[in-house]
Amino acid sequence: MPGHTFGDRLREARKLAGITQSDLAARSGVSLSMIRKIEQGSRESRLETARRLASALDIPTTRLLATEPPESTPPVDHDRWAELVAAVSAPGPGDVEEEPTPAGVSSALNSAVDLYVRGRFTDLATLLPALVRDSTALADTSLQMRVLQLAGRLMTQVRLYEPASTAFDRADRLVPDTLHGASMANNRCWLLLRSGRLQEASDLAARWAVELEPRLSTATNGELSAWGAVLLRVAATAARDSRPDDAQHALRLATAAGAMMRPGGAGEARTAGFYRGFSSVTVAMQRAERAMVEDRPDEVLRLADRIGALRLAPTVNSRNRHLLDVANAQVRTRQYGEATETLLRVERDAPQWLGHQRYARDIVQAMTERRRKLTPEMRRLARTIHLPM
Structure with a gap:
C-alpha cells in the first residue's frame, strides 16, 4: 500500500473497496468516530482494531500495518x-x-x-x-x-x-539440536508477535512448521510437542492476519499432534525447553483465542466451558492467558460481574503477571467505558493493571 501511515493505508484500502467510512464502521464494528480519527492521523490503532478493519475490507491485516502501532x-x-x-x-x-x-x-x-x-x-x-x-x-x-x-x-x-x-x-x-532450535523459534515468534512484527512472526512460524513436520506414526513426544507448539504460533499469527483458513488448517494439524502424544509428553517437552507444555488442552485454548480474535465471544464461552480452565493449575502461559479471553468474551456479552470475577481469579493467582498484560488493560478499559458505575472490585482491577481513572 502506498500510504505512509496506518490512516493513509486504511483510507486507500477503503476507497479501493468502494465503501464509505460509515459502511466500514457498520461492517467492522469499529465506531465511525474512531475510523475518522485513524484516517485523520489523530488516533493510533491497536492490533485487534486493525484486524477487525482488515477483515471488513477482506484484506490481510499486514496490508494495513507497516508495524503494529505502539502499545499504550x-x-x-x-x-x-x-x-x-x-x-x-x-x-x-x-x-x-x-x-x-x-x-x-x-x-x-x-x-x-x-x-x-x-x-x-x-x-x-x-x-x-x-x-x-x-x-x-x-x-x-x-x-x-x-x-x-x-x-x-x-x-x-x-x-x-x-x-x-x-x-x-x-x-x-x-x-x-533441532528440538531446542524449535523451542527458541517459538519464543522468538512470541516476541515478534507481542512487539507488533506480525509478518515476521508469521513467516518464522510457518518456516518452522514445515521444518518440523514429523511422520506421525513414529514421532516422539518431543517432536510432536515441538511441531504442535509452532503450529499454535502459525494459528495465532494467521488469525490476527485475517487468514482464517490458514488458522483453521494449523489448528487441525495441532489437534492431530496432540492426539498422538503419549502420557508424559509434557515432561519430555519441558526438557527441550517448552515451558508452555503443548497438549490437546493448549490446542483447545488456541481455538478459543482464535474465536476471540475473530470477535466470536459466544464461541469463546462455549469452548471455555469445555476446557474448564479454573480446574487447571494457574500457569502463566496457558491457563491465565486463556482466562483473559474468557473475561473479554464476558465483557463483549455484557456479563460484567462474571468478567470481574474471572479477572479477580487471575489477579489472585498471578498479580504481578496480570499487571504487565496490555490485553488485561484493554479488557478492563472496555468494561469501565460500558459501565455507568464501577464496583470496588472493578476499581481494584483498574489499579492492578495501571489503568488511569
Whole structure:
C-alpha cells in the first residue's frame, strides 16, 4: 500500500473497496468516530482494531500495518530490570564472587522456572541477573542456553523487547539440536508477535512448521510437542492476519499432534525447553483465542466451558492467558460481574503477571467505558493493571 501511515493505508484500502467510512464502521464494528480519527492521523490503532478493519475490507491485516502501532501500556520500570538487562547484554560472566557449579546453577534455574510459571516477576528480577552471570561462567552451554531463554521470555513479558531479543540471540548460538532450535523459534515468534512484527512472526512460524513436520506414526513426544507448539504460533499469527483458513488448517494439524502424544509428553517437552507444555488442552485454548480474535465471544464461552480452565493449575502461559479471553468474551456479552470475577481469579493467582498484560488493560478499559458505575472490585482491577481513572 502506498500510504505512509496506518490512516493513509486504511483510507486507500477503503476507497479501493468502494465503501464509505460509515459502511466500514457498520461492517467492522469499529465506531465511525474512531475510523475518522485513524484516517485523520489523530488516533493510533491497536492490533485487534486493525484486524477487525482488515477483515471488513477482506484484506490481510499486514496490508494495513507497516508495524503494529505502539502499545499504550503502563510504563516499564527500567530501574527494576536494569541489572538483568546488563547481565544479558554483557559478553562475559562479569564479577562472579564464588565459583559456580553446574549442580548449583541447575538447581537455581529450576527455582527460577517455577517463579516464572507462577508469575513471580519481582523475585525473578533479583534472582536472574546472578544466574545469567553464573551460567555464562560455566562451560555447560546447555545451562547457558536455558537461562538465557528464560531471561528472554521474562523480558518479553515485561515488554523489554530489545534486551529479550539479545537474550534469544545469545541462546540461539548455543542451540544443540533441532528440538531446542524449535523451542527458541517459538519464543522468538512470541516476541515478534507481542512487539507488533506480525509478518515476521508469521513467516518464522510457518518456516518452522514445515521444518518440523514429523511422520506421525513414529514421532516422539518431543517432536510432536515441538511441531504442535509452532503450529499454535502459525494459528495465532494467521488469525490476527485475517487468514482464517490458514488458522483453521494449523489448528487441525495441532489437534492431530496432540492426539498422538503419549502420557508424559509434557515432561519430555519441558526438557527441550517448552515451558508452555503443548497438549490437546493448549490446542483447545488456541481455538478459543482464535474465536476471540475473530470477535466470536459466544464461541469463546462455549469452548471455555469445555476446557474448564479454573480446574487447571494457574500457569502463566496457558491457563491465565486463556482466562483473559474468557473475561473479554464476558465483557463483549455484557456479563460484567462474571468478567470481574474471572479477572479477580487471575489477579489472585498471578498479580504481578496480570499487571504487565496490555490485553488485561484493554479488557478492563472496555468494561469501565460500558459501565455507568464501577464496583470496588472493578476499581481494584483498574489499579492492578495501571489503568488511569
